[in-house]
Amino acid sequence: MGHSQGAAIAFLLRSYIADLQNNKLLPADIVFKTYCSAPPKPGNTYYAYDYNYLTRGGWGIAVTNAADWVPQTPFSIQTLNDFNKPNPFVNADELINKQSFFKRLYIRHVYNQLKKTPEKAQKANEKYLGNLVYKFIKKQLPQYTEPVYAHDNSYTSCGMPVILMPDDDYRAKFPNDSENVFVHHMFWPYYYLAEKEYLN
Secondary structure, eight states, rough: OTTTTTHHHHHHHHOOOOOOOOTTTTOOOOOOEEESSSSOOOOOOOHHHHHHHTTTTEEEEEEEEEEEGGGOOOOOOOOGGHHHOOOOTHHHHHHHOOOOOOOOHHHHHHHHHHHHHHHHHHHHHHHIIIIIIHHHHHOOOOTTOOOOOOSSSEOOOOOEEEEEEHHHHHHHHOOOTTTTTTTTSHHHHHHHHHHHHTOO
């Protein structure tokens, strides 16, 4: 189990344990249950599919306070390259070219706007949250080699969701505070909502 960054580690550790079991480095008959509270999104859509399939049947729980911003991170950017194939976007050029001249100009303009904007955002995300962050890490860990980045930022939540919904009493006890952006993220707001929802 883990909370916040610990929740992200718990997701990845559960996946790693499954890999060890698949490679017969751990007994396959050991069953693990994973509890993640205040979890950020741990991976892309395909990681979420894999994790949710692995923990199907209630073996992976993700507890989220609906007022907490951390589970909404990191930024999710879906490009046309992130869709399963086949899809209608693979042959978009061929379909656009079949249109009349003026329709083709208009559709091409709209299509390029939809295609290029998320691609540009994905590249910026990789530049700042990948390459730039690596430079800071390299100062502390000179032996660390920069990884090859997957050009995919379609981050997705994982696990069976257990949503803790704030009410008026919660808002009075834990009011928004611009000086403390973690007011809804820490252990006590989660504990308060879980106790109110499940123990009363």
